[in-house]
Amino acid sequence: xxxxxxxxxxxxxxxxxxxxxxxxxxxxxxxxxxxxxxxxxxxxxxxxxxxxxxxxxxxxxxxxxxxxxxxxxxxxxxxxxxxxxxxxxxxxxxxxxxxxxxxxxxxxxxx
Amino acid sequence: xxxxxxxxxxxxxxxxxxxxxxxxxxxxxxxxxxxxxxxxxxxxxxxxxxxxxxxxxxxxxxxxxxxxxxxxxxxxxxxxxxxxxxxxxxxxxxxxxxxxxxxxxxxxxxxxxx
Numbered sequence: 112x113x114x115x116x117x118x119x120x121x122x123x124x125x126x127x128x129x130x131x132x133x134x135x136x137x138x139x140x141x142x143x144x145x146x147x148x149x150x151x152x153x154x155x156x157x158x159x160x161x162x163x164x165x166x167x168x169x170x171x172x173x174x175x176x177x178x179x180x181x182x183x184x185x186x187x188x189x190x191x192x193x194x195x196x197x198x199x200x201x202x203x204x205x206x207x208x209x210x211x212x213x214x215x216x217x218x219x220x221x222x
Numbered sequence: 223x224x225x226x227x228x229x230x231x232x233x234x235x236x237x238x239x240x241x242x243x244x245x246x247x248x249x250x251x252x253x254x255x256x257x258x259x260x261x262x263x264x265x266x267x268x269x270x271x272x273x274x275x276x277x278x279x280x281x282x283x284x285x286x287x288x289x290x291x292x293x294x295x296x297x298x299x300x301x302x303x304x305x306x307x308x309x310x311x312x313x314x315x316x317x318x319x320x321x322x323x324x325x326x327x328x329x330x331x332x333x334x335x336x
Contacts, residue, residue, distance in 0.1 A: 145324065147327075152310070152330070152332070153329060153330070154224065154226075154312050154314075154327030154328050154329050154330055155265070155312075155327045156224070156327070157324050157325075157326070160324055200264070200265065209278065210267070212264055212265050212266075212267070213264065214263070214264035215264055
């Protein structure tokens with residue numbers, strides 16, 4: 112069964128600090144992996160998309176990495192800001208065309 | 223702004239009732255997806271349409287149905303509502319039918335069943 116597991120479930124950090132969120136998946140065969148940011152009560156917004164051949168992709172202070180061999184991805188946030196407080200969702204698409212969503216990591220950035 | 227619009231923003235209704243949620247995809251997108259997100263839960267994929275045809279089905283209840291019209295807008299119909307149906311309902315769209323493509327999400331409709 113295709114699964115996407117994210118850790119930690121929640122995280123609290125101080126403004127200005129860095130953090131790393133993890134995503135492990137069992138989806139096979141693999142097509143791509145996407146990270147979304149979802150503010151409370153709002154629709155998710157895409158941060159990065161990575162295919163099998165890409166092992167890192169950046170979007171401003173967000174950097175995603177992918178290890179397709181170990182089926183792990185991480186999202187690193189640099190110099191966190193209060194506006195980074197949100198849920199971060201990992202989504203993995205298989206070649207069959209179906210996407211599997213993780214339950215998300217809730218990040219709280221405190222001043 | 224993703225370009226995906228959803229109406230209404232909020233909906234309050236009673237158990238046993240029926241409601242219709244509406245979604246207009248981004249200009250040029252042919253595929254529409256519906257998701258349910260209950261309080262403090264992850265996104266649950268309900269159903270996908272591509273160019274008017276049902277493409278994929280997820281955990282959609284039999285009390286729920288959807289369709290995509292020739293102008294590509296989509297409606298999600300929820301009937302015989304129960305308290306547990308209270309949730310945020312999101313619509314997303316993409317250019318092609320493959321779920322591997324980036325999906326652009328609308329702002330959601332918050333449904334409250336009393």
